Amino acid sequence: MENLQQKEREQEARLRANLAKIDKKLIVISGKGGVGKTTVAVNLAYELAAKGKKTGILDVDIHGPNVAKMLGIEGEKLSKNDFGMIPVEVLPNLKVVSMALLLESPDTPIIWRGPLKMVTIKQFLSDINWGELDYLIIDSPPGTGDEPLSVCQLIPNIDGAIIVTTPQEVAILDSRKSIQFVKQLKIPVLGIIENMSGLICPYCKNKIDLFGHGGGEKAANDLNVPFLGRILIEPEIVKAGDLGQPLLSPTREILPETAVNEMKQIIKKIENVIEVNDKEKV
Numbered sequence: 324m325e326n327l328q329q330k331e332r333e334q335e336a337r338l339r340a341n342l343a344k345i346d347k348k349l350i351v352i353s354g355k356g357g358v359g360k361t362t363v364a365v366n367l368a369y370e371l372a373a374k375g376k377k378t379g380i381l382d383v384d385i386h387g388p389n390v391a392k393m394l395g396i397e398g399e400k401l402s403k404n405d406f407g408m409i410p411v412e413v414l415p416n417l418k419v420v421s422m423a424l425l426l427e428s429p430d431t432p433i434i435w436r437g438p439l440k441m442v443t444i445k446q447f448l449s450d451i452n453w454g455e456l457d458y459l460i461i462d463s464p465p466g467t468g469d470e471p472l473s474v475c476q477l478i479p480n481i482d483g484a485i486i487v488t489t490p491q492e493v494a495i496l497d498s499r500k501s502i503q504f505v506k507q508l509k510i511p512v513l514g515i516i517e518n519m520s521g522l523i524c525p526y527c528k529n530k531i532d533l534f535g536h537g538g539g540e541k542a543a544n545d546l547n548v549p550f551l552g553r554i555l556i557e558p559e560i561v562k563a564g565d566l567g568q569p570l571l572s573p574t575r576e577i578l579p580e581t582a583v584n585e586m587k588q589i590i591k592k593i594e595n596v597i598e599v600n601d602k603e604k605v
Contacts, residue, residue, distance in 0.1 A: 337407075338449035338477065345379070345456045347597065348478050349513070352505070353487045354497025356465040359518035359554070360487040361389045362564055363589075364462035367485075369571045370590045372416035376457040379410065381447055382421035383474055384464040385440045386433050391423035395567020400424055407452040420451050437469040444473045466497075467504040475508045482597060483513035485551070490520055490538040498539070502546050513596045514549035515539045516589055522556040523581075530555075549596055552589040557582040 342348070351364040361384075368380040382390035391397045394413050401424045402409040410418035422433060422443070435443075453459070463471040475481060484505040488498035498515065505512050517539025521530045533556065543550035554560075559579045563570045570579075570586055 334445070334449050338445065341449060341451070341453055342478060342480075345453065345459045347458045347482045348461065348480070349458065349483050349485060349593075349597075350461040350463055350471065350474060350481055350510070351485045351487060352463045352471055352501050353465045354467075354499070354501045355488075355494050356387075358465075358487050358489045358494060359560075360465070361393060361462050362560060362569075363485065363487050363516055363518070363554075364460050365390060365393045365564075365569045366571045366586050367590055367593065368417060368458075368460045369414075369569050370587065371458050371460075372414050373571065375416065377416050377455060378458045378460065379418040379420070379453050379456045380460045380462060382419070382423070382462045383444050383447065383470045384462060385422050385435065385443060385470060387464065388421045388423040389564075390419060390462055391421045392429070393564045393567060393569060394419060397423065397429060397567065401451075404452070407450050409452055418453065418456075420447055440469050441473040444470065445477055448477055467501060471504070475505075475510060481510045483511040483593075483600065485513050485593065486515045486548075487518055488515060488539050488542070490517055490532070490535040492535070492538060494534075495538040495542050499542055499546065502542070502548060511600055512546075512548040513593055514551035515543045516551045517553045519556045520553035549592070551592045551596075552585060554585050554589070555582060 351360055353360040364380060368378050372378045380390060382388045396411050396413060396419060399411050401411060410420045411424055412418055461474055463474060486498055486501050488494045502512055519534055521532045521536060523530055540550045557579050560570050560582055570582060
C-alpha cells in the first residue's frame with residue numbers, strides 16, 4: 324500500500340510539473356457526436372502552430388480516436404526515452420498524443436469501463452513528455468461523461484472550453500447541456516461554433532440550410548456566451564479529414580476560400596476571447 328501511495332504521489336508530481344510547462348489549456352467539446360468537433364480541434368492546432376505557437380493536441384476520445392487519421396499520422400506510434408513517452412510531431416510546432424498511436428490496428432476496439440479511461444488520461448498528462456507548450460488543445464469525445472470530466476478534474480486551470488454544434492434543435496439541446504457542464508466546473512466558455520451551417524448549391528449558388536440556421540447563435544445569446552461563427556458544409560473539409568491534410572494545413576493544394584476564411588476568423592475570435600479573459604484576471 325505504501326509503495327502504491329508513493330507511486331501515486333510521484334505521478335501527481337509529474338502531472339503538476341508537466342502542466343506547469345503549458346501556458347494555455349483549451350478543451351473542445353460537443354453535446355453530440357458527428358458535429359465536426361475533431362475537425363475544429365485539428366484546424367485550431369494547425370493554425371496556432373503555423374503562427375509559431377508551440378502546440379500540442381491531446382485526443383482523449385478513448386473509444387473513437389480520430390485525430391491521428393485527420394493529421395495523416397495513422398500507423399505511427401508514440402516513442403519512449405529516459406524522460407517518458409514522446410508525442411508524435413506533425414510539424415515543428417505541433418505534437419500529438421492519441422490512443423490511436425498506441426494501437427496495433429485502427430480496427431482494434433477499446434472495451435473499457437470508466438476507471439481505466441481516467442487512468443489512461445492521467446498517464447497522457449503525467450507520463451507524456453510534452454515539453455514547453457504555448458497551447459494544449461484537448462479533443463474530447465461528445466457528451467459530459469468520463470473523458471471530459473476526467474480532463475477537467477485533472478487540469479485545475481483550464482483556460483477555456485470551445486463548444487461545437489450543428490444548427491438543428493436536437494444538437495443544440497445537447498450543446499446547451501455541455502455549456503452548463505463547463506460552467507458548473509468553473510471553466511470559461513470561450514464560445515460556440517455552429518458547424519455544417521448550410522450548403523452552397525454548386526449549380527445555383529444559393530445557400531441551402533440542410534440542418535436549419537442560427538441555432539448555435541441563439542444558444543450563445545440565451546446562455547450569455549460568445550458566438551464564434553459558422554462553418555458551411557464544404558466537401559473539401561471532408562476530403563481534407565479523410566486524406567489527413569487538415570483544411571489549414573500548408574500542404575493542402577485545393578483550398579476553398581470561404582471555408583478557410585471562416586475557420587481562420589473563428590480561431591482569431593478564440594484568441595481574442597482568451598486575451599480578454601487574461602486581462603480580466605490581472
